[in-house]
Amino acid sequence: MANDLERFFKSIDFLEQEYFLNTVIEKVIYLKEKDLFKVYLKNKEVIPFEFVNKLLECASKGIKKEKKCLIIFEYENIES
Numbered sequence: 001m002a003n004d005l006e007r008f009f010k011s012i013d014f015l016e017q018e019y020f021l022n023t024v025i026e027k028v029i030y031l032k033e034k035d036l037f038k039v040y041l042k043n044k045e046v047i048p049f050e051f052v053n054k055l056l057e058c059a060s061k062g063i064k065k066e067k068k069c070l071i072i073f074e075y076e077n078i079e080s
Contacts, residue, residue, distance in 0.1 A: 008039065012069065014058040019051040026074065036068040044076045 004025050009017055026040040039059075052073070059069045 005041075008063075011063045012055075012058040012061065014055055016051055016054055019047050020055075023047075034068070036070060037063060038070050038072060040072045040074065042074045042076070046075050046078060047073075 005020065005023060006017075008025065009015075009020075020041075020043070022045070023041050023043040026042045028040070029038040030036070031038065056071060059071050063069050
């Protein structure tokens with residue numbers, strides 16, 4: 001797991017990282033007017049909903065519980 005992603009997960013107190021081993025941070029955008037970070041995560045395969053949901057719950061509390069955070073996912077392989 002990339003150091004940037006590991007640091008991000010620590011900053012939002014997300015501990016269940018085993019499903020995100022192939023995930024990378026594509027980019028991070030800070031919207032000053034909204035005081036919001038948009039974090040774009042990319043993974044080859046779709047991550048199971050329960051782990052994505054836990055990640056989103058942690059992110060909703062904010063980065064270091066101070067800065068608002070929105071996560072946007074991108075997947076390379078999506079099968080229906």
